[in-house]
Amino acid sequence: MEHVLEKTTMNTFQKTLNALCITPLGFFALVLLLLLPVIPPFNQEYLIRWMVVGLFMAAQAVAFDFTGGYINIVNFGFAAFVGLGAYTSGILCAKLGLSPWIGMFIGIIPAGLVGFLTGILTLRLRGIFAAVMAWFISLAIWGLAIKLVFLTEGPLGLNCPTLLETSSNLPYFYIIFAMFIITYVILKRVVRSNMGLAFTAIGQNMDAARTSGINPVRYRIINFTLSCAFAGWLGGFYAHYYGILMPEIMHTTKTVEVLVIVYLGGRASLWGGAAIAIPFVVAMELVRSEFSNYPGLHFIFYGLFLILIMIYYPGGFAHLYETLTDRFRKL
Amino acid sequence: MAMTSSQGLIKIVTRKLKSPPVITITLSIIAAVLASIDSGFYVIVNTIVTGGMWALVAMGLALVFGVMNITSFVHGEFFMIGGLTAYFVFTPFSDYLMDSPNPVVAFFIPILVMLIAAVAGVVVGILSELVIFRPLRKRTSDQWVMNSFVITLGLSVLIVNGTQFIFGTDFRGIVGYWPYPTLSFFNVNISFDRVMVFILAMLILGVFWWFMSASKLGRAIRAVSQDETGARMVGININGIQTLTMALSAALAALAGACLLFMYPAYPTVGMGPLFNSWFIVILAGMGNVGGAAICAFIVALLQVLTTVYFGEGWEFTIPAAVIILVLIIKPSGIFGSSVRGILDQ
Structure with a gap:
């Protein structure tokens, strides 16, 4: 909250950061993340792929924490809302030949609508x-x-057109990075407003x-609907990144993955889950590949x-960070 | 005077008849009868046999929610542990019986196996209470319901994948407990195991009913579920009751898992189905309503049997879920209503 009080003395850069709800350290971390996939030891395809997954999880964690952390309702069907957006977009693009870029945004509608009705x-x-x-x-x-x-191809998987022609993961990294930032900034601004x-x-x-x-x-309905709508939008990315959709993406275990990241990162912070997502996903992928049997x-x-x-x-990583920085300031 | 009292009686009777439980039960019975006229008597037989088992699982869930306010997600894993224990205890016995047949032993061994599975359930229940729920309870007060829900989720993931790590993903099932021929009621063939399991389920239900309504411990459990502070004031050991409740609930689930081993072979994620079912039941009955859960078990079983008969395999979660969502739009507190404090007040 300190930086809000000092608004009058801020320069343009600080004002922009403040409008985007990003701290200077966060900005530094984001720039680093942005450059990471082109720096030599990290520029391998599998690592970039893991980072794409990590960012996808991070964005989901933000949307999940928006409900779970703030109004204290764990949306236990979160994966289904992601899946709903993914399938809507996937079906529209695969069966009707719609552009994935438009389909992704149409995916918001059913997810938001079902979220609204559930709410x-x-x-x-x-x-x-709930x-x-x-x-x-x-x-x-x-x-x-x-x-x-007849619509979803069932467990065999629905082939969806991908966003781009390329087989490289790098462009997708920047797309999901942008989506993550948009999700974070919008939801964080809502949280910072009176409604938050x-x-x-x-x-x-x-x-x-x-x-x-x-x-x-x-307020609860507004919150829930907003979170579900973002879930649907992110689902659209999933569909057109992997190019194949299986009902599994709606399974409860997918919700659990997001939930664990949010709780580890710290509830009611939005950034905590996002910060922990990439290291956590990479660590888990390492465990998975190391112990593949x-x-x-x-x-x-x-x-x-x-x-x-x-x-x-229970405070998670966000709480740890805050206690550490507090202690640091006191020194 | 006589007029007014008889009118009052009629009023009470009609009000009772219009109450949601009576309407639902009547409608379910009508649906069951119509369906069995249409497609055979096995609809009713299947409903009753599977319903008896779901009643055991769901009652444990309702109990844990009523007494401890835990929305348990780990209940299916207790079911799986019961099945796994039964498998590992029963197989050596059945191998032994292959070599030296003995009808008396063959009849009683399965019952012994189920009891051992129930004991395994008790152990797991007590462990999870002591290691997980009690430390959490010490640290959480305000948001206990949501937090305990999430922690049961973690426990469930841990148990499922721990089991998978230790035992692998093999299906560990048996053909049947009792080596007797299939019985036949009204032209419906039904295996001896199913009949026995149903009888056992009803027996356990009866014992459980007696325990909850007549015994001192059962009364203490109900007292805690009605008013924890009041129960503490009259000198009930809350910690003990909570441990007992968890043990009882896990034992019921494990027992059901052992009983149904011939239908649901034990593998790490087998608990998912029973968990879904028992949640359908508990929500439909009204959260925390143990008696209602026992009755609703049969309604949900009927719903699933009808779904498999008229829609085919694979719909057995979707359609009951849809029906239950519809019921809850009309009556959010469940058919039998919920007596647990603070379910609807927030």
Whole structure:
């Protein structure tokens, strides 16, 4: 909050950073990340691919944390909203020949709409209800993706046109980087606005929020819909990056992956999950390739980390960073 | 006076008849009868047999939610642990019986195996309470429901992949527990195992019912679920009750996993199906309503049998999920209503 107070003394660069909700250190990290895929030891295709996955997870983590961290509702059907966007875009492009660039944005509509309907249905109840119902809805959508073979090709996989003709991962890295930044900046700006204040109030104590004249249901629905819409948009990237879509992307384990990253990164920070995403994904990919005869070994780490962080350090990486910088300032 | 009291009685009766449980149960029975006229009596038989098992799994889930406010995601893994234990205990016995057949032993061994599986469930339940839920409870108060939900998720991922790491992804199943021929009711062939398992399920249900309503411990459990502070005031050991509840719930799930080993071979992710089912049941009944869960188990079983009959394989999660979502639009607190504090008040 300090940098907001000092607004009058800031120069143009600081003002831009402030408008983008990025700290100087964050800016430095982002520039480094931007250059990383062209610096020699990191410019190999498989590493760039992992980084693309990492950035995709980071963007998802931001959208997930927007709901999970602020209004304290774990969207347990998150993967299905990603999948909904992916399949909408994939089907439109594969069957009707639409451009993937347009399809990606059309994917927002069904994801946002289903999110909105789920919200209307469940968000007037206690949070856990919304979590479980979103899960049911994700199961239903997942089942549809398997069974509606004439549309989705079922478990065989739907071939979608890719965004670009190239087989190189580098352009995709910059596309997902841009998408990640857009997701982060928009959601962070919402969080910083008055509406974000209402979200935090609702997440911390709903009754107190209601007494202060906040309509919790309305804000919760806005929040949930926005998060789901971004999930749908990111799903579009997934579809046109891999070029093949299987119902698996809606499976609960995909939600778990995002959830673990968000909790490790620190809830209600937006940037924490994003910061942890790339190192975490790369580490997990290393475990996976190193112990390839034990499939699922990396998931043991997912479970273990989640349990440990929840019990012993619920603040996650964002909290760690803040305590460390506080201590540093005091020195 | 007599007039008014009889009118009052009629009013009460009609109100009861209009209540959601009665309407749903009547509709389900009508649907079951119509479906069995249309496509054979096996619809009802299948519903009753599978419903009995889902009742066991779902009751454990409802219990944990009612008493500890844990929205458990790890319940399916208790089911899997039960199945796995039963497999490893039963196979040596059945090999031994192959060499030296003995009808009496052959009849009682499966029951012993199921009991051992239940004990395994108790152990896992107590462990997870002591190692995971209690430390978390010490550190979380405000957002316990959501946090405990997420931690059960972590535990589930850990158990599934731990099992996969240790035992691999092989299907460990058996053909049947009892080496008896298939029985036949009303032209419906039904294996002896299914009949036995159903009888066992009803037996356990009865014992459980007695335990919850009559025994001192069961009453203490219900007291904690109704009012934790009040229960503490009258001297109930909350920690003990919570451990007991977790153990009981895990034991019920493990028992069901052992009983259904011939239908659901044990492999790491086998718990997913039972977990979905029991969640459908618990949500439909009203979260935390243990008695309602037992009845709704049959309704969900019917829903799934009807789905497989009329839509084919592969729809058994999608269509029940859709139906349940529709029911919840009309009645969000579930058919039987939820007595757990604070479900709808936020």
